[in-house]
Amino acid sequence: MSGMARPKGTLSTLYAGNRHVFRLVAVILAWMVFMALTRFEKFYTLINFQTMASQFPEFGLMALGVMLCMVTGGIDLSTVGIANLAAILTAFFLKAVALPDGGLPAYAIPAAFALAMAVGAVLGVFNGLLVSKVRIPPILATLGASELFTGVAIVLTNGNAVSKLPIGYATAINSKVLGNLIPVQLIVFTAVALVIWFLLNRTTYGVKIYLLGTNATAARFSGLSNDRLLVKTYMLSGICAALGGMIMLANYNSARANYGSVYVLQCILIVVLGGVSPAGGKGRISGVVLAIFLLRLLETGINRFPQISSYYISLIWGGVLLLVMVLDYFSDYSAGRRLKRRPATPAP
Amino acid sequence: MRQWLRRLTRRNEPYIFLVLLALCLLIEVRSGQFFTANNLVDIASAMVVPGLFALGIYMVIVSGGIDVSFPALASLTSYATTKYLLDAGYTGGIWLPMAMSLVMGAALGAVNGVFIGFFGLPAMIVTLGTSSVFKGLMQGALNSVQLAVIPEGMRQFGTDALFVATNPVSGLSSRMPVSFLIFAAVVLLVFFLMRYTYFGRGIYAMGGNEVSAHRAGFHTRRTKFFLYVIVGMIASAAGLIRTCMMQQNHPTNMLGMEMNIIAGVVLGGTAITGGAGSVTGCMLGTLLIVIVENSMILIGIPTVWKSVFVGALIVIGTGVSAMQVVRANRLAANRNLTQEAAKA
Amino acid sequence: MFQSLLKATGVHKSFAGVHALKGVDLDIRKGEIHCLAGENGCGKSTLIKIISGVYQPDAGTIEFDGKALARITPIDAIMLGIQVIYQDFSVFSNLTVMENLALNSELAQKRRLVNWKRMREIAREAVAKINFEVDLDAPVSSLSVAQKQMVAICRALMFNARLIIMDEPTTALTRKEVQALFDIILKLKAQGISILFVSHKLNEVFEISERFTIFRNGELVKTGETRELDSNKFTYYMTGREFAPQQFVPEQVSKEPLLEVRNLTAKGFFEDVSFALHAGEIVGVTGLLDSGRSELALALFGVRPADSGEIRLKGRKTDIRRPRDAVRGKLGLVPEDRLSEGLFLPRSIEDNLVIAEVDRLAGPLSVIDRTKRRDEIRRLVDEFKIATPDPKNACQTLSGGNQQRVVLGKWLACNLDVLVLSGPTVGVDIGSKHDIHEILQNLARGGMGILIISDDLPEILENCSRVLVLKSGRIRKEMDTRDADERLILSHMM
Incomplete structure (x- = not known):
């Protein structure tokens, strides 16, 4: 029965399994070619790519966390709230440990990262408990939590920005390594992306959250601890968000309760565009990473055309999302029909 | 009577009403300022725009969908209307701006409707996408900037008062805006639509079980399409009213409202999974959020605490109703068994 | 006319x-x-x-x-x-x-x-x-x-x-x-x-x-x-096939029970349920839909834990609060509704087969040992004769009977002692039903203890050596199936 569905060669197998990823690659390539033809000198510069690589990790990290939640069939709307709260607390910490001459002791930056990750983990666990134990639908739980975290951030700062940070932190994160080539932000992002790739593809945790996202009841009946998996997932998302907050802290050299509020929906857009199903159980990290690149390339590319308002990016962005969905709809639709119309049981 | 009471306790509205009452009494006791004429008028006037948005989102959530694009939609239509009429030197009344907004709102709502209704794509993602598109159109194509002046007719509409309530003690007075009438009319309209038309019953049926709704003879695609058109119209009306009431158009300051509006609707007992909810509950939930956002100051809680309270309210409110669902399921199972035992 | x-x-x-x-x-x-x-x-x-x-x-x-x-x-x-x-x-x-x-x-x-x-x-x-x-x-x-x-x-x-x-x-x-x-x-x-x-x-x-x-x-x-x-x-x-009747006769029944349940109670569902299950036998539990039989299965597996009473596995008192506890105690449950409770239809057959034992296939830091996993999948596909060209295919490409085998295979991969089946053949056609019964009987002969919870009386009579009749949450009768027929069992159920 599946004889006819067998792919012919390895290449087409690869394509069939990663159709979405291939489509994203095609769009990115098309855009790169377009930029090469129209604005080669302004776009293809080292500094341009370095700038992009230092900017996208902010929301890229948050999107990775949202992806994990969406694989379980949930969502995380509190990423930006967590990022800001973590950044504010870290900013307080950095100011507190600053030396009298404005420099930072050697332990400060690692400790700041540890602190931010701990904050992210705690807030993420809070989300996870609301979702798993209290059974609030994830969209509402993380929405409420987001408001709450932002509220705490406002109360802590009176709504003002925490600035005048010791300069050492921003300098360290904004520097470039490996022969002054690779921005530190990119290193952080790559490290986190690799860890998540490993978790999803090589560990039992990954297998389990994909199955949990596919069918939570069946997961429970297979002896998985759904609650614990969910708490872990939201905790990871919280840590990713907090790291995103650390990058924001460095990029803006200040922290504030309302920084990056557009990222909430943008992260979801990225994740969906990356091929993760909002219903759960489906999606690859490669798709999400490509979607992050695509967003940054589009935005930076458009900025190279001074006559076009950079605000068009949001229009293009939404348009691309809708287009991809409609494309998926038509290809899934025809595939779905083929599958459905096959009789359920072949002859014994 | 007892049956009626039991049915009542199973619903969400009485609880939210009690919470609301308790909050009002608390504010009254602490400040003595809550049940004053001007404060009540202030709250009523603060309720108009969120209330309109909430009515739209309530219908969408009952149908089993969701809409996060309405603030962007409202911003785009109100900005386009205001800008166009300003440029044209329009001096007439509110009717033309309102009609323009509604037409645009319907058209943009129809975009959502086509994707969600006819292609059957997930509402959350579609509206996320269209929200982005609407924002891009406003900021990119229309080059939106803050408009400090609005056409005279809109200004008039925003400042006209049905009546003015004055607090005899403080001497403060508040105007009841004319737009409150529009809000009241839409409340009645939505109530009628949802309860007394088969369009509305179709929305409930669809939210319960879409396949069955189709089998029963509802035109589910068409119903969804028109639902999003209507929601687009309500949102655009709300956007225009907000511009009029603020006497200026700030293109981006409605963006980000969607989440608290959705939270209010859900607090009022509308099931996020669809199929259940009422206009009464939706209004009570929204009122609760509006009061928390506007009246905490009366009991000496500084405004910086606002988000903390709203967030806690959402978490606790949805948490309590989630727990209720779990308990109700267990109770129902127990009841069946005891009934069976009694028979045997 | x-x-x-x-x-x-x-x-x-x-x-x-x-x-x-x-x-x-x-x-x-x-x-x-x-x-x-x-x-x-x-x-x-x-x-x-x-x-x-x-x-x-x-x-x-x-x-x-x-x-x-x-x-x-x-x-x-x-x-x-x-x-x-x-x-x-x-x-x-x-x-x-x-x-x-x-x-x-x-x-x-x-x-x-x-x-x-x-x-x-x-x-x-x-x-x-x-x-x-x-x-x-x-x-x-x-x-x-x-x-x-x-x-x-x-x-x-x-x-x-x-x-x-x-x-x-x-x-x-x-x-x-x-x-x-x-x-x-x-x-x-x-x-x-x-x-x-x-x-x-x-x-x-x-x-x-x-x-x-x-x-x-x-x-x-x-x-x-x-x-x-x-x-x-x-x-x-x-x-299009003829089936010989296949009455199950237990061959070697262990002396010590594998599973012993004492005074198990879940308020509102069942009360004071006690029984024992030995290695090598198949015991049936039957009753009306509201007799508490399904809830008993859920309680044994920890999905909806019992309020009081005790469960002993191999003589050791085991507190089963969640499915994980049951799996650790080597007790598995094949749920009633396989499509929604037993299988991950869009996922691969591989994932479906090894999900319950995935922790065993992992090394330190819960990294999956891929060779071990591949060998295990190969073993299971062969052992259960799952008809598929490639176990990487989605589970929904399988026929109903093969899906049923995947659910069984998932548990048998864990080397269980006790298997509880809730309505094992509800909605399954006659051919597959026969195959499933054959698998169950072979498993019991191999030393497993099997509990079938079902209201399909012919199924119970054919496969079980003993049957417990539940009524309104209590065990009303325990019978040897050799002395029972449908009418007799029914009279205790009603």
Whole structure:
């Protein structure tokens, strides 16, 4: 029965399994070619790519966390709230440990990262408990939590920005390594992306959250601890968000309760565009990473055309999302029909 | 009577009403300022725009969908209307701006409707996408900037008062805006639509079980399409009213409202999974959020605490109703068994 | 003399190259109860959809009341008096009984405005037709399955129905409720309504129908009077195979129990349940739908833990608070609803097979040992003869019987001592049922303890050496199946 569905060669197998990823690659390539033809000198510069690589990790990290939640069939709307709260607390910490001459002791930056990750983990666990134990639908739980975290951030700062940070932190994160080539932000992002790739593809945790996202009841009946998996997932998302907050802290050299509020929906857009199903159980990290690149390339590319308002990016962005969905709809639709119309049981 | 009471306790509205009452009494006791004429008028006037948005989102959530694009939609239509009429030197009344907004709102709502209704794509993602598109159109194509002046007719509409309530003690007075009438009319309209038309019953049926709704003879695609058109119209009306009431158009300051509006609707007992909810509950939930956002100051809680309270309210409110669902399921199972035992 | 109400001749239907119906006939007479039977995928649901206007046939004719039907829509079918009661009843559990009853007819009249008074009258009239007593203002979610079905039947009757098609109507009903349903069906027959009863349950076909039609692989195998049918013929027509009866006789039963349950109580579901299960035996637990039998299974597996009492596994007291505890104690559960509770349909067969033992296949830091995983999958696919070209395919590409094997395989991969099965063959066709019983019996012979929780009495009698009868949450009787027959067990159940 599946004889006819067998792919012919390895290449087409690869394509069939990663159709979405291939489509994203095609769009990115098309855009790169377009930029090469129209604005080669302004776009293809080292500094341009370095700038992009230092900017996208902010929301890229948050999107990775949202992806994990969406694989379980949930969502995380509190990423930006967590990022800001973590950044504010870290900013307080950095100011507190600053030396009298404005420099930072050697332990400060690692400790700041540890602190931010701990904050992210705690807030993420809070989300996870609301979702798993209290059974609030994830969209509402993380929405409420987001408001709450932002509220705490406002109360802590009176709504003002925490600035005048010791300069050492921003300098360290904004520097470039490996022969002054690779921005530190990119290193952080790559490290986190690799860890998540490993978790999803090589560990039992990954297998389990994909199955949990596919069918939570069946997961429970297979002896998985759904609650614990969910708490872990939201905790990871919280840590990713907090790291995103650390990058924001460095990029803006200040922290504030309302920084990056557009990222909430943008992260979801990225994740969906990356091929993760909002219903759960489906999606690859490669798709999400490509979607992050695509967003940054589009935005930076458009900025190279001074006559076009950079605000068009949001229009293009939404348009691309809708287009991809409609494309998926038509290809899934025809595939779905083929599958459905096959009789359920072949002859014994 | 007892049956009626039991049915009542199973619903969400009485609880939210009690919470609301308790909050009002608390504010009254602490400040003595809550049940004053001007404060009540202030709250009523603060309720108009969120209330309109909430009515739209309530219908969408009952149908089993969701809409996060309405603030962007409202911003785009109100900005386009205001800008166009300003440029044209329009001096007439509110009717033309309102009609323009509604037409645009319907058209943009129809975009959502086509994707969600006819292609059957997930509402959350579609509206996320269209929200982005609407924002891009406003900021990119229309080059939106803050408009400090609005056409005279809109200004008039925003400042006209049905009546003015004055607090005899403080001497403060508040105007009841004319737009409150529009809000009241839409409340009645939505109530009628949802309860007394088969369009509305179709929305409930669809939210319960879409396949069955189709089998029963509802035109589910068409119903969804028109639902999003209507929601687009309500949102655009709300956007225009907000511009009029603020006497200026700030293109981006409605963006980000969607989440608290959705939270209010859900607090009022509308099931996020669809199929259940009422206009009464939706209004009570929204009122609760509006009061928390506007009246905490009366009991000496500084405004910086606002988000903390709203967030806690959402978490606790949805948490309590989630727990209720779990308990109700267990109770129902127990009841069946005891009934069976009694028979045997 | 016999007038046909519906006559389908030579109906063909293909979907994307697959020939689902290969020229089948069906003849339903006025006022008769006709049974349509066949294994899953035999084409019976396709034919129903053609009759009710959902699909159009590729070839063949359908006559209704002497008139040929060409290209009808579902609404046309309803107007002609053809009503389908689907397995899920198509009711709205979020709406009231009243609205559920009145919606369809109001919509059919293309009304736009709701008149709640008229709705109530319509609903009252509808329930009066079969003397169905129910609170019209209750939300349907608060009704039992049987009551929901009654709502669906009442609704169907409102359109001057002449032919009612019931798609496997008894699947989720208790025995008592099935009786009540049959009474209603006879009443309808008396009113001159024809019933097409779709089922693959032998005893029901015998009990209720006058004539039958059996399909296999899209072809008509046999049609005739039910009187002339017997159980062997029925099975043969359905499957094309003959089955020797395979009464299970335990060979080596251990002295010490594998599973011992003492005074287990879950308030509101079951009370004071005690029994023991030994290695090598298959024990049945039966009872009505509301006897607490399903909840007992859930409690043993920790999905809905018991309130008091104790569970001993291999003599050791084990506190089972969640499924994980049960799996650690080497107890597995095959749930009742395999599609929604047992399988991850869109995921690969591999993932489905190893999910329960995935922790065992992982090294430090829970990194999966890929060689170990591959070998394990290969072993399981071979051992359970899962027919698939590639275990990387999605589980939903498998046939029903193979999916069943995957669910069993998932647990057997964990080397369990005790396997609890809740309704192991509900909704499974005869051929696969036979295969599953064979697997279970072999497992018991291999030293496993198996607990079958089921209300399928022939299944219990064939496979179990002992049976426990639950009634209203308590064990009323424990019997040796050699001394029991269906009637005796039933008398303790009721």
